[in-house]
Amino acid sequence: MDSLLFPSGRFLGIEWHVWKVVGWLGNAVFFSRFVVQWYATEKRKQVVVPSAFWWLSLTGSLLLLAYALFYQKDSVFIFAYAFTWIPYIRNLIIHRRHKHAHILCPSCRINCPPQSNYCSDCGAPLKAEDEVAVPAG
Numbered sequence: 001m002d003s004l005l006f007p008s009g010r011f012l013g014i015e016w017h018v019w020k021v022v023g024w025l026g027n028a029v030f031f032s033r034f035v036v037q038w039y040a041t042e043k044r045k046q047v048v049v050p051s052a053f054w055w056l057s058l059t060g061s062l063l064l065l066a067y068a069l070f071y072q073k074d075s076v077f078i079f080a081y082a083f084t085w086i087p088y089i090r091n092l093i094i095h096r097r098h099k100h101a102h103i104l105c106p107s108c109r110i111n112c113p114p115q116s117n118y119c120s121d122c123g124a125p126l127k128a129e130d131e132v133a134v135p136a137g
């Protein structure tokens, strides 16, 4: 068993140091996003990309970028992760805006999808903040 896990005294044949841990942690985090997205899709029985997917993408790609910049110092590897954070952050912002755009039902306190006119649960009419009638005078 020792010769399989620790060939020539290295765990899994890898010479471990700080940047190897950062690189492999980046790989593990980046890979785990696939499991999270798959689980969310199976649970809802429709294609779903939860915000956790974008957080894992962002964290994993930043760890891999750090590994590429400070350890590998390879231009191909650096370029591969240099700009991926842009769509991840953009998608996190859109997720947040969408979540905040939900309308709270005044009668049953359930969050209804943005731009709903009626509560999806109790059917009560919903009014957006800017539509609330202001007394004339």
Ligand SMILES: [Zn+2]
Binding pocket: 105, 106, 107, 108, 109, 110, 119, 120, 121, 122, 123, 124
């Ligand atoms: Zn309601």
